[in-house]
Amino acid sequence: MLRRLFLLIIISAIPSMACMSTGLKDRKDRADDPVLRQKAMEAVKITEAPVIDGKLDEEIWLKSELADNFVQYSPYSGSPSKFRTEVRILYDNSAIYIGAMMYDPNPDSIYTELGERDSDYGLNADQFAVDISPYNDGINGATFKVSVSGVQSDKIPTSDHRSRSDTWDAVWESRTSIIENGWVAEIRIPYSALRFPKAEVQTWGINFWREVRRSREQSSWNYVDRETGSTFNHLGELSSIRDIEPPLRLSMTPYVSAYLEKNPYRSRPGFTYNGGLDLKYGINESFTLDATLVPDFGQVQSDDRVLNLSPYEVRYNEKRPFFMEGTELFNKGNIFYSRRIGSAPKGYYNVYDSLGPTEEVVYNPGESSLINATKISGRTKSGLGIGVFNAMTNSMYATVEDIESGDKRQVMTDPLTNYSMIVLDQSMKNNSYISLVNTNVWRNAEKDENFYTANVSGTEFSIRDRSRQYSFSGQAAVSQKYYKDIENDFGHAFHFRTGKTGGALRLEYVLEASSDTYDQNDMGYMKRNNELQNQVNISYNIFKPFWKILNSRTSFSFMHMMLYVPRVFTGAEFNFNSNVTFINHAMVFLRARYKPYGEDDYYEPRVEGWFYHRGREFATNVWLSSDRSKKVSGNIRVSYNKIWSPYDQYQYSFSFGPTLKLTDRFSLNYDFEIRKRINDIGYVDSNDEQEIIFFGLRNNMTVENKLQTAYIFSADSYLSLRLRHYWSRADYLDQYYTLNTDGSLTDADLDDNFDYNYNAWNIDLVYTWRFAPGSEMSVVWKNSIYSGTEQIFYDFGQNMRHMFETGMTNSLSLKILYYFDWMNLRKKS
Structure with missing residues (x-):
């Protein structure tokens, strides 16, 4: 088997080696081609605004210069686009207007799938986009995209400036239409959606994009070099923007919501209602204040909960809108994880350790109550980005009852807590930057030594050369914990990488320590500390089609791995990765990993200074995907992992996910995965007094089913359904061990039952109607079951019956929010 895998690896690498010399030559040729140089156009100011109707039939559009001669980004980077595109720009004192004509010889073949807002990456439809950078620095700006079917998406550059984030939502207008020789997009972007400097005459960075879905061609007005790894710093110029003033950017979005919930712990349904406000205020032309007062996040998608047998915390994605929008600046330094705010109280589990012999916990909230949150962010004319974040959660208490006397007492599980963060980020030439960051968590608990104040200060930087082919980047941080009566804790961490990070051939060295x-x-969020790692990466990219490869x-x-303290070797790792997209848009991903010395795991024992030695390991997985633009598509993934040890340890998984695009409005996606770990060995218990750590031999099987479907009534009205069932069981084989100081195991007798059978069941049915710009109504039904038992079920049907018998929670909610923009209100008055 290993011999066959090695042969497959060699075959996968051949196209990369064959194209290496060709790619280097292509780069020089592009630099000499006038078609690929930076383009420019002058803006034209108007006094009468065009009607945004998707027609472009008004003569006023003819006053604008024409942006045409688009260049391919993919598949044939640098070649002229096969489809003619013409774009015109106008502006007045309140907005910028963009009219785009996408010519197509076969308009009846244009893909027109509908989707939810910001669904552009998975949308099976032609699309048009504009990148705007009012500071013309290649770092700050925004992307506005609309599909032929009218689906809007908007994005801003991520903190590393290499991709774009769709967590930002702006209020802007667009209309589209299909005509006899192609399709039209007409866009109005109000200045309230942009940040730009005060200047009599301005030059903005700008670029236009077009995607023809049926041929997968992506083209842009200004040439974008795929080999630099960034698109937003390849902008053309829009000059002669005169006499525009940054408007008063003040908007409010009040909301009301109502919930009807029935759970197995209450005999009657409970009804609650809420009200609150989101506020945006432009402090000046560069900085914006965002605040949320009495927020309600009850309608966000349910987390994909799992059975966690590892020593590490499960990291869940942020889904709350306020903590997703406009937070790119706060991702600097990688020391901010917004799910900490409003998470489980710090002393949630301490309550159970303090119970008397006749006491029980009758109430213990699992989430801290968020009072408010505020963020201020922006960038000065000199390129200095400043971000200030603050949030406050209320004191949380658990209720403990004496079952004999009936007396109740309150136990504080989390004091009044303030979370704050400050970011300074200076942008420099060649898309380089340097940042300083600080986070602080203050807890109002002077009398309780279990709580402390935490502070982390750090920096992040990236220095790139003029060609953006070479870079030196890194992060470094210092953490401090301040206690009341005990010694404070201090620590440090850093991560540096340098090398050739652009172009087809890339070579990089990475040093990481904590x-x-x-x-x-x-x-x-940090998975684990006390590490020292050295890593070398080499990769080759093919950007132009070669043979049958797109x-x-x-x-x-x-990778060479050690502990930071003491400096002991823990393992080494070789990795191979190959991703290939073929001309028919099928994809193959191949992964292989080999640990020749095994691993000394200092985290699985859960006791400082102890480690468990795993034998040498080999793992591989293959993922295949068909063309997703087809009516029927899908993917298959197979993985295998082998650990050489006396216990015959191995694991494997299989998954498949078909997708059906039944119409342009209705789609269905199903994902199935099964994972099995055979003779897995892990921590089960410890005896602190005798310093004994117990491990157990177990079989772990996980089955996950996910069904997602959506019906799109229009670009502003859609119904979505997401159903997930997760079943995992840890079946211990009555074979237990004690951990020795050299990382080996010795047989042990242990009578406790550590078997565990866990189920997570979630249904999220959501109807969304955007009835006005920035305003929406949403109706959500949630159905959830979380059950865990020491009884192991081997039959799927029997497991399902037991899960439904444990009781479920049903929640039906209605939320209405309305967007008020001060400039619009003033115009109407």
């Missing part, structure tokens, strides 16, 4: 006392987890990336890496 001390045993470093801890950023009060406001950030594009590909092949990489090799080697």
Whole structure:
């Protein structure tokens, strides 16, 4: 089997090696081609605005210069687009107007699938987009995109400036129409959606994009070099923008919501209602204040909960709108994890340790109550980005009752807590930057030594050369914990990488370390500390079609791992990765990993200074995907992992996911996965007094089913359904061990039952109607079951019956929010 895999690896790498010399030559040719140089156009100011109706039939559009001669980004980077595109720009004192004509010889073949807002990446439809950078620095700005079917998407550059985030939502207008020789997009972007400097005459960075879905061609007005790894710093110029003033950017979005909930712990349904407000205020032309007062996040998508047998915390994605929108600046330094705010109280589990012999916990809230949150962010004319974030959660208490006397007492599980963050980010030439960041968590609990104040200060930087082919980047941080009566904790961490990070051939060295006392987890997320790693990465990218290959990336890496304190070797790892997209848009992903010395795992024992030695390991997985633009598509993934040990340990998984696009309005996606770990060994218990750590031999099987479907009534009205069932069981084989100081195991007798059978069931049915710009009504039904038992079920049907017998929670909610813009209100008055 290993011999066959090695042969497959060699075959996957051949296209990369064959194209290496060709790619280097292509780069020089592009630099000499006038078609690929930076383009420019002058803006034309108007006094009468065009009607946004998707027609472009008004003569006023003819006053504008024409942006045409688009260049392919993919598949044939640098070649002229096969489809003619013409774009015109106008502006007045309140907005910028964009009219785009996408010519197509076969308009009846244009893909027109409908989707939800910001669904552009998965949308099976032709699309048009504009990148705007009012500071013309290649870093700050926004992307506005509309599909032929009218679906809007808007994005801003991520903190690393290499991609774009759709967590930002702006209020702007667009209309589209299909005509006899192609399709039209007409866009109005109010200045309230942009941040731009005060200047009599301005030059903005701008670029236009077009995607023809049936041929997968992506083209842009200004040429974008795919080999630099960034698109937003390849902008053309829009000059002669005169006498425009940054408007008063003040908007409010009040909301009301109502919930009807029935859970198995209450005999009657409970009814609650809420009201609150989101506020946006432009402090000046560069900075914006965002605030949320008495927020309600009850309608966000349910988390994909799992059975966690590892020593590490499960990280869940942020889904609350306020903590997703406009937070790119706060991602600097990688020390901010917004799910900490409003998470489980710090002392949630301490309550159970303080119970008397006749006491029980009758009430213990699982989430802290968020009072408010505020963020201020923006960037000065000199390129200095400033971000200030603050949020406050209320004191939380659990109720403990004496079952004999009936007396109740309150136990504080989380004091009044303030979370704050400050970011300074200076942009420099060549898309380089340097940042300073600080987070602080203050807890109002002077009399309780279990609580403390936490502070993390850090920096992030990236220095790139003029060609953006070479870079040196890194992060460094210091953590401090301040206690009342005990010694304070200090720690440090850093991550540096340097090398050739652009172009087809890339080579990179990475050094990463964290001390045993470093801890950023009060406001950030870190899986583990006390590590010292050296890594070398080499990769080759194919950007132009070659043979039957559309594009590909092949990489090799080697990692050497140690503890930071003491400096002991813990393992080494070789990795191979190959991603290939074929001309028919099918994709193949191949992964392989080999640990020749096994691993000394210092985290699985859960006790400082102890480690468990795993034998040498080999893992591989293959993922295949068909063309997703077809009516029927899908993917298959197979993985296998082998650990050489006396226990015959291995694991494998299989998954498949068909997708049906039944109409342009209705789609259905199903994902199935089964994972099995055979003779897995892990921590089960410890005896602190005798310093004994127990491990157990177990079989772990996980089955996950997900069904997602959506019906799109229009670009502003849609119904979506998401159903997920997760079933995982840890079946211990009555074979237990004690951990020895050299990482080996010795047989042990243990009578406790550690078997665990876990189910998570979620249904999220959501109807959304955007009835006005920035305003929407949403109706959500949630159905959930979370059950865990020591009884193991081997039959799927029997497991399902037991899960439904444990009781479910049903929630039906209505939320209405309305967007008020001060400039619009003033115009109407």
